[in-house]
Amino acid sequence: MSLEIAPFAPMLRAQTKIEFIRLLRNPWFSIATVVFPIMFYAFFGLAQARMPYMNATVGLYLLASFSAYAVMSISLFSFGASVAAERGNGATRLMRAAPLRPLAYFAGKFIASMAFGGIAVLLLVLFARVAGGVALPAPALVLLLARLLLGSLPFVALGFAVGYLAGLNAAVAILNLITLPLAFASGLFVPLDQLPPFVQSIAPYLPSYHFGQLAWGAVGATSEPWQRAALWLLGYCALFTWVAVRAYYREERKEFA
Amino acid sequence: MSARMDEDAVVFRGVSKNYGTLVALDAIDLRIPRGQSVAVLGPNGAGKTTAISLLLGLRSASAGSISVLGGNPREQAVRARVGAMLQSSGLPEYLRVDEAIALFRSYYPAPLPIDELLSLAGLTEKARMRVARLSGGQVQRLYFALALCGNPELLVLDEPTVGRDVEARRSLLATISEIAKRGRTVLMSTHYLDEADAIADRVVVIDRGHIIADGTPSEVKGAVGRKRVSFTSRVALDDERFVRNGERYEALTESPESLLRELFARNVEIEELTVTGATLEEAFVALTAGEHRHVA
Numbered sequence: 001m002s003l004e005i006a007p008f009a010p011m012l013r014a015q016t017k018i019e020f021i022r023l024l025r026n027p028w029f030s031i032a033t034v035v036f037p038i039m040f041y042a043f044f045g046l047a048q049a050r051m052p053y054m055n056a057t058v059g060l061y062l063l064a065s066f067s068a069y070a071v072m073s074i075s076l077f078s079f080g081a082s083v084a085a086e087r088g089n090g091a092t093r094l095m096r097a098a099p100l101r102p103l104a105y106f107a108g109k110f111i112a113s114m115a116f117g118g119i120a121v122l123l124l125v126l127f128a129r130v131a132g133g134v135a136l137p138a139p140a141l142v143l144l145l146a147r148l149l150l151g152s153l154p155f156v157a158l159g160f161a162v163g164y165l166a167g168l169n170a171a172v173a174i175l176n177l178i179t180l181p182l183a184f185a186s187g188l189f190v191p192l193d194q195l196p197p198f199v200q201s202i203a204p205y206l207p208s209y210h211f212g213q214l215a216w217g218a219v220g221a222t223s224e225p226w227q228r229a230a231l232w233l234l235g236y237c238a239l240f241t242w243v244a245v246r247a248y249y250r251e252e253r254k255e256f257a
Numbered sequence: 258m259s260a261r262m263d264e265d266a267v268v269f270r271g272v273s274k275n276y277g278t279l280v281a282l283d284a285i286d287l288r289i290p291r292g293q294s295v296a297v298l299g300p301n302g303a304g305k306t307t308a309i310s311l312l313l314g315l316r317s318a319s320a321g322s323i324s325v326l327g328g329n330p331r332e333q334a335v336r337a338r339v340g341a342m343l344q345s346s347g348l349p350e351y352l353r354v355d356e357a358i359a360l361f362r363s364y365y366p367a368p369l370p371i372d373e374l375l376s377l378a379g380l381t382e383k384a385r386m387r388v389a390r391l392s393g394g395q396v397q398r399l400y401f402a403l404a405l406c407g408n409p410e411l412l413v414l415d416e417p418t419v420g421r422d423v424e425a426r427r428s429l430l431a432t433i434s435e436i437a438k439r440g441r442t443v444l445m446s447t448h449y450l451d452e453a454d455a456i457a458d459r460v461v462v463i464d465r466g467h468i469i470a471d472g473t474p475s476e477v478k479g480a481v482g483r484k485r486v487s488f489t490s491r492v493a494l495d496d497e498r499f500v501r502n503g504e505r506y507e508a509l510t511e512s513p514e515s516l517l518r519e520l521f522a523r524n525v526e527i528e529e530l531t532v533t534g535a536t537l538e539e540a541f542v543a544l545t546a547g548e549h550r551h552v553a
Contacts, residue, residue: 004334006366014363018352025351089347094403097313097343098364099336256315 005099015100015108023078023116033074034120037066038127040189049132053191056221059134061191064144064215067124069188071117071148072208073179075155076162077172078113083163084171087251096256110156114149121145136219144218147226151214154207154233157240164247182208207236264327266291266411266442267312272321273466274307281307283466284321289459291410294433294443296453298477299463305446306344308463309415312444313341326411337365340409342400344416350389354380357388358402365407377432378402394425401429405436412436414445418452430455450478484513488527505529 023029041062049059086092095105125141128134136144158178166174183189185199186208192200203209210229217223267289274282282304289295299305310316311323314330328335348357355371362368375381378398383391391399397417404412414433418426433456437443447453453460454474462470462477470477489504498516499506510516513532520527 004366005337006364011363014360018349018356018360021356022349022351086347086349089350090343090345091347091349093315093343094341094346094348094400097315097336097339097341097346098361098403099333099407100364101333257317 005101008101008104011101011104012107012111015104016111019078019082019108019112020115022082023074023112029077029081033070033077033116034123037070037120037124040069041066041124041128042131044190045128045134046132049128049134054216054221054223056216056219057134059128059132060136060219061216061221063125063128063134063136064219064221065188065191065212067121067144067148068208068212068215069183070120070124071152072155072183072188072211074113074117074120075152076159076175076179078116079109079156079159080162080166080175081159081172082109083160084166084168087163088168093255113156114152117149117152118145121148140219144215147214147218148211151211151230151233154236154240155211157237157244158207161240161244161247164244164251182206185209186212188212207233210236264291265289265324266293266326267444268322268324269308269312270322270324272308272311272318272323274304274311274316275319280466282311282318285463285466285468287461287468287471289442289444291442292440293459294437294457295445295459295461296457296474297444297446297461297463298448298450298453299446300448302465303463304466305463306415309341309343309413309444309446313339313343313413337407338410340404340407340412342404342412342414342417344419346400348388348396348399348403350387352388353385354388354391354399354402355384357399358406361403361406367408368406369408374402374405377405379428394421397421397425398429401432409441411442411444414443416446416448418447418449426452450474454478479511483509483511485509485533486513486516486530487533488530490525490527492526494525 045059045062045066049057051058053061086095121144125136128136159175162171162174162178185195186192186203186206187195188208192203195203210224210232213223213229214226214233217226217229223229265288267287269285269287272282272285272287273280285304285308297305297308307316311318312325312330314325314332314336317331323330325335326338330336330339352360355375358371358374362371362374369377372381375384378401380395380398380402383395386395388396388399397420401414401417404414412433417429417433421429430452433443433445437456443456445452445456450460457474460470460472460474460477461468485507486509487505487507490506491504494501494506496506498510499508508516517530517532
């Protein structure tokens with residue numbers, strides 16, 4: 001008796017491994033998602049790390065901000081750019097002809113992206129500790145990671161949507177056009193109260209603003225109640241998932257009908 | 258599950274495929290028994306790739322039914338028994354050769370050992386090289402290794418020799434023959450009759466969505482090797498080898514030179530002479546109609 005189809009666990013492990021390799025071997029991705037947040041933190045966070053701000057300190061507040069930025073951009077890029085690339089070069093076709101289970105394909109990307117996001121946050125926390133003496137207590141760190149990883153789901157869905165809608169070259173540009181303005185307008189780079197009033201007025205409608213609120217709340221800085229942030233993110237998650245699913249089926253009809 | 262030897266490897270029943278108004282396949286019937294090696298021959302746009310996409314479950318038929326190894330080609334359990342080398346496909350370029358093979362091995366319940374795959378594809382020396390750094394021929398060999406990962410009962414290759422040099426083509430065909438000899442069913446599409454001859458027990462010729470010939474390589478070779486000789490003559494030629502249309506005479510022949518030599522020897526005045534390679538369709542009209550117009 002031999003098996004009819006391959007066992008799921010080794011397939012998922014192999015799929016997760018290559019997704020992780022993808023992220024590691026793309027120097028620009030690592031620079032944009034791991035090095036940039038640390039660099040920004042070095043510029044803005046270290047100088048006045050101990051100064052009180054929003055019931056916490058500048059050091060802690062910006063630690064949460066740049067952690068949120070790192071996880072958000074990893075979610076958007078690891079899904080969006082990889083799906084667009086695989087569609088663009090025909091890898092999707094080859095994988096579809098093989099008995100790869102779609103769940104393993106998607107779950108592999110998800111696990112690798114979450115792991116990479118977690119590592120990026122831990123490196124940033126370590127840097128803040130070593131270079132700036134900013135101590136984040138363990139329970140706060142666990143809360144921050146849990147909130148960021150769960151709260152990143154809308155960006156995962158948005159990444160998929162872009163990956164299925166945009167061509168290979170356009171995808172990266174579009175993702176940059178989404179990530180950078182979102183992060184800026186939500187106060188992830190520069191605290192909101194230092195942004196122009198116009199930006200301050202639209203920020204509460206952006207998913208990244210509520211994502212940031214979850215992060216700031218985790219380090220004890222003043223923020224909106226987490227339930228409200230979670231509700232906003234849930235709504236955006238539903239919207240982006242709807243777009244991604246529509247885009248996925250559009251592709252199915254075009255390429256595989 | 259025991260090997261289901263009683264089932265055919267591939268059965269197409271009245272299969273059509275339309276892309277909008279374009280008819281890519283028109284009511285194809287085809288049965289491939291297990292263990293046979295079949296070459297699908299035809300010009301570009303004939304419907305070869307469409308037929309292969311349908312049998313791999315990458316596309317679905319507009320009409321008719323397709324059975325692969327007794328099941329639906331869209332089922333994972335069927336795909337697990339089929340290996341495919343596609344024409345337009347890609348791989349994540351950041352992977353190394355051995356990593357790509359390890360990935361595809363994980364898709365199959367009983368994969369071949371990685372060393373065997375590397376050696377079958379001639380990539381043992383390149384195992385640790387990144388896909389992005391491989392030459393075109395090496396990438397093709399990697400696709401071949403991926404197609405073999407699951408130790409497939411049915412191996413499907415869509416124009417596997419395109420863009421390869423003579424030596425690479427020869428060694429690939431030798432490996433495919435080797436796999437066919439192990440009792441695997443092999444289906445390969447190609448533009449080239451000599452390739453079909455090298456690996457196949459059977460040649461199926463497709464043109465404009467129809468199967469226009471189906472026979473052994475030697476039957477098909479006899480038909481394709483012919484040339485069409487066409488000329489006009491004011492003097493009536495009473496010769497059953499020619500098809501006459503007014504003053505125009507046409508004949509299909511394997512040896513246009515001797516036919517013409519003979520005509521000149523008989524002092525037949527001919528004008529507007531053309532000698533052209535018979536198109537695949539012309540060459541196979543005789544075969545499909547069962548009417549062998551044979552000349553010279």
